[in-house]
Amino acid sequence: QRPVTLSTLAKMKAEGEKIACLTAYDAAFARVEEAAGVDLVLVGDSLGMVIQGHATTVPVTMDHMEYHTRCVAAGLHIPLLVADMPFVSYADPQRAVDNAARLMRAGAGMVKLEGAAGQAEVIAALAGQGIPVCAHLGLRPQSVHKAGGFRVQGRDEAAADAMRQDARDLVAAGADLLLLECVPRDLAQRITAEAEVPVIGIGAGAGVDGQILVVHDMLGIPPGRKPRFVENFMAEADSVDAAISAYVQAVKDGRYPCDEHGFD
Numbered sequence: 001q002r003p004v005t006l007s008t009l010a011k012m013k014a015e016g017e018k019i020a021c022l023t024a025y026d027a028a029f030a031r032v033e034e035a036a037g038v039d040l041v042l043v044g045d046s047l048g049m050v051i052q053g054h055a056t057t058v059p060v061t062m063d064h065m066e067y068h069t070r071c072v073a074a075g076l077h078i079p080l081l082v083a084d085m086p087f088v089s090y091a092d093p094q095r096a097v098d099n100a101a102r103l104m105r106a107g108a109g110m111v112k113l114e115g116a117a118g119q120a121e122v123i124a125a126l127a128g129q130g131i132p133v134c135a136h137l138g139l140r141p142q143s144v145h146k147a148g149g150f151r152v153q154g155r156d157e158a159a160a161d162a163m164r165q166d167a168r169d170l171v172a173a174g175a176d177l178l179l180l181e182c183v184p185r186d187l188a189q190r191i192t193a194e195a196e197v198p199v200i201g202i203g204a205g206a207g208v209d210g211q212i213l214v215v216h217d218m219l220g221i222p223p224g225r226k227p228r229f230v231e232n233f234m235a236e237a238d239s240v241d242a243a244i245s246a247y248v249q250a251v252k253d254g255r256y257p258c259d260e261h262g263f264d
């Protein structure tokens with residue numbers, strides 16, 4: 001099997017094949033995800049919450065991201081490896097290029113940053129150095145303190161229009177992929193239809209080109225309260241491998257996400 005590249009993802013969007021994505025933070029999960037047919041593996045800065053036990057992603061540093069990117073890269077050959085740029089690591093274009101270079105050298109094939117209107121210059125600088133970029137729109141966890149909490153984004157018309165404009169601007173600046181977190185399903189579908197690049201969703205309904213979840217969430221770790229968009233694939237599986245394979249199949253078949261996982 002050939003490694004997944006940007007052209008693979010573009011072809012999947014064009015042909016309507018759903019892109020199955022998951023986070024991973026170490027080589028063990030990377031190997032299981034690869035074997036299950038995951039197309040894109042994200043070393044998310046969610047590791048600040050999942051691995052380090054913090055309440056937000058704000059404490060995560062470049063050293064942490066670089067270390068976990070190396071761990072995941074060691075276990076991965078086929079899926080596209082995307083690594084998150086952590087809090088303030090892309091505050092200006094030069095800093096963004098230097099930090100993205102660290103993640104690319106650690107084995108990433110693309111970096112992701114939480115983009116809004118102001119991020120076009122940073123994305124253009126990365127694109128200019130041949131670094132593929134995913135722009136993360138909607139709920140942006142690194143801005144949680146400014147936003148005053150984690151909540152669905154783009155619910156009123158002005159906010160929805162602004163997000164559509166951001167998506168256009170960031171793609172025009174050179175973003176190769178968009179990720180929408182906690183966005184009403186109709187808005188996510190509209191942005192997906194308008195975008196030339198693939199759009200991955202989390203809590204963004206079924207009308208996007210692919211889905212992503214935090215791997216611990218979809219395995220039911222820890223038990224208890226979970227975001228509405230999460231399905232526990234471990235509930236009906238007898239192994240972690242089987243649960244991750246079931247997730248990939250459910251994304252490919254359009255059985256995940258269902259209506260109940262999305263927002264209006």
Ligand code: KIV
Pocket residue numbers: 023042043044045046047084136179181202212213214
């Ligand atoms: O950090 C992360 O895991 C993410 C995904 C939830 C999209 O950004």
Ligand code: NA
Pocket residue numbers: 044045046057084
């Ligand atoms: Na993230």
